[in-house]
Amino acid sequence: MAQDAGGLITQAPAVSSQAPQLRIRIRNLTRTYGERAVLDDLDLDIRPGEFVALLGHSGSGKSTLLRALAGLDYDVSGHGELDVPAQVSVVFQDARLLPWQKVLDNVVLGLPGAEDRGRRALEEVGLKGRENAWPNELSGGEQQRVALARSLVREPELLLADEPFGALDALTRLKMHALLKKLCLAHNPAVLLVTHDVDEAIALADRVLVLDNGRIAAERRSDEQGIRDDLLRALGVTAA
Amino acid sequence: MTTLQESAAAAASALSPAGPPLPAPVRRARRGTLRPGAPIKFGFLIGPGLILAAWVIGSAAGLIDPRFLSAPWQVVATTVELIESGRLQQNLLASVQRVALGLGFGVPIGVALAVVSGLSRVGEALIDGPIQLKRSIPSLALLPLLILWLGIGEGMKVTIIALGVMIPIYIHTHNGLRSIDSRYIELAETVSLSKVQFIRTVVLPGALPGFLLGMRFAVTISWLFLVVAELINSTAGIGYMMDLARTYGQTDIILVGLVLYGLLGLFSDAAVRLVERKALSWRKTLAD
Numbered sequence: 001m002a003q004d005a006g007g008l009i010t011q012a013p014a015v016s017s018q019a020p021q022l023r024i025r026i027r028n029l030t031r032t033y034g035e036r037a038v039l040d041d042l043d044l045d046i047r048p049g050e051f052v053a054l055l056g057h058s059g060s061g062k063s064t065l066l067r068a069l070a071g072l073d074y075d076v077s078g079h080g081e082l083d084v085p086a087q088v089s090v091v092f093q094d095a096r097l098l099p100w101q102k103v104l105d106n107v108v109l110g111l112p113g114a115e116d117r118g119r120r121a122l123e124e125v126g127l128k129g130r131e132n133a134w135p136n137e138l139s140g141g142e143q144q145r146v147a148l149a150r151s152l153v154r155e156p157e158l159l160l161a162d163e164p165f166g167a168l169d170a171l172t173r174l175k176m177h178a179l180l181k182k183l184c185l186a187h188n189p190a191v192l193l194v195t196h197d198v199d200e201a202i203a204l205a206d207r208v209l210v211l212d213n214g215r216i217a218a219e220r221r222s223d224e225q226g227i228r229d230d231l232l233r234a235l236g237v238t239a240a
Numbered sequence: 241m242t243t244l245q246e247s248a249a250a251a252a253s254a255l256s257p258a259g260p261p262l263p264a265p266v267r268r269a270r271r272g273t274l275r276p277g278a279p280i281k282f283g284f285l286i287g288p289g290l291i292l293a294a295w296v297i298g299s300a301a302g303l304i305d306p307r308f309l310s311a312p313w314q315v316v317a318t319t320v321e322l323i324e325s326g327r328l329q330q331n332l333l334a335s336v337q338r339v340a341l342g343l344g345f346g347v348p349i350g351v352a353l354a355v356v357s358g359l360s361r362v363g364e365a366l367i368d369g370p371i372q373l374k375r376s377i378p379s380l381a382l383l384p385l386l387i388l389w390l391g392i393g394e395g396m397k398v399t400i401i402a403l404g405v406m407i408p409i410y411i412h413t414h415n416g417l418r419s420i421d422s423r424y425i426e427l428a429e430t431v432s433l434s435k436v437q438f439i440r441t442v443v444l445p446g447a448l449p450g451f452l453l454g455m456r457f458a459v460t461i462s463w464l465f466l467v468v469a470e471l472i473n474s475t476a477g478i479g480y481m482m483d484l485a486r487t488y489g490q491t492d493i494i495l496v497g498l499v500l501y502g503l504l505g506l507f508s509d510a511a512v513r514l515v516e517r518k519a520l521s522w523r524k525t526l527a528d
Binding site for chain 1: 423424426427428429431432433437442445446448521522523
């Protein structure tokens with residue numbers, strides 16, 4: 001499944017029989033826009049079920065890394081080695097629901113016959129009874145919960161989340177943190193969460209990385225002492 | 241201290257009737273002035289109704305010469321006559337059949353061409369050019385050729401309608417399809433939709449607003465081309481009935497035909513708009 005050059009990931013059949021093989025392995029990943037290397041010879045491993053948060057300034061390459069893992073970077077040049085599970089789900093910053101499909105149809109998009117699973121997933125995210133609503137009738141937080149249900153109904157081995165709560169208000173964001181934690185405990189996917197919020201990263205992740213100039217500039221376990229100051233320093237924010 | 245006393249005095253003078261008048265409270269108008277307002281029931285009938293009223297008044301006052309324009313009641317009487325003799329139904333049926341066939345061929349062909357040309361570069365290269373070319377040739381100019389190829393029978397009449405209908409369907413469906421947000425395409429890729437699923441759940445619903453707009457043009461155009469087609473050597477149809485009436489100088493029958501064309505166009509447009517409202521109920525727009 002390792003794939004060189006081009007950046008396009010051809011997703012081979014899952015090797016789920018070999019459970020220990022289910023890990024995310026990135027070696028020498030480079031992605032360039034014109035002259036600029038957005039990802040510069042990056043190495044990263046994520047264990048099954050591990051929750052990794054990725055911090056960084058805008059332009060540090062965190063979205064590029066996530067899009068490379070999602071196979072969405074076919075128009076970017078680069079090379080490197082990418083091992084990702086077959087079942088990858090993506091949660092975008094916008095909920096990205098099809099406005100002309102009812103909520104339930106959005107959840108089971110591309111999964112014909114999975115309506116019952118879809119209903120259960122909606123119940124899990126606390127939206128039981130809203131199956132037949134139009135996405136436009138939901139609040140921003142509710143729409144993002146539908147997006148979570150759409151991701152989880154596919155039972156992903158890797159969940160990629162690109163600032164999923166960035167557009168939500170602070171209170172809703174806290175609720176969504178609790179929900180995401182609960183869902184990850186229940187489904188146990190490996191998670192790569194891209195965020196610019198240090199506290200969100202510490203609250204949710206097992207391991208926090210700081211990406212700078214296409215390389216990993218800092219790496220901390222979230223239970224380490226003084227992690228917040230360390231991360232902020234790595235991001236160039238000095239605590240007063 | 242002094243400021244306090246002063247403001248107290250000011251307050252007292254404001255309360256006393258002799259004091260300066262208080263500014264009148266501003267009543268804030270409710271927002272919503274940028275929207276067109278609440279929908280008017282049967283609003284689409286008001287405009288045509290006014291024209292009808294002018295015609296009635298003009299005829300009754302003797303301002304309109306009946307040799308040029310028969311009075312409305314004369315037209316009504318003629319309509320009753322035509323219905324009683326069965327001529328109207330027979331001709332209407334022939335016309336409706338032609339339009340239905342023309343739409344039946346033209347709409348699916350237009351949609352299919354739009355989807356192929358919208359989703360593949362090869363399709364676009366093959367299809368878009370000829371369509372734009374056809375669009376810039378007046379359809380009436382195609383008539384001589386079509387008559388040579390297809391004769392003057394039903395085939396030619398249905399073809400000219402289908403060709404006319406195809407263009408707005410193609411243009412607007414293609415446009416609707418091309419303006420689908422690329423974020424939805426990215427989403428379709430991440431959930432690994434197949435090409436068929438992608439067309440069914442993203443492309444067609446996304447292009448539906450465009451298609452329905454094209455449909456509104458298409459139904460109007462279909463009646464337009466019907467007239468042209470029927471004036472050429474028909475033996476039935478509203479156009480034939482009118483052409484015959486012209487020979488005998490029967491303006492009332494011509495008017496019956498005109499009113500019929502108008503009503504048919506109006507109601508088919510209203511029908512499409514009804515479908516539009518039902519099919520696009522997920523949208524929140526300026527009109528809601």
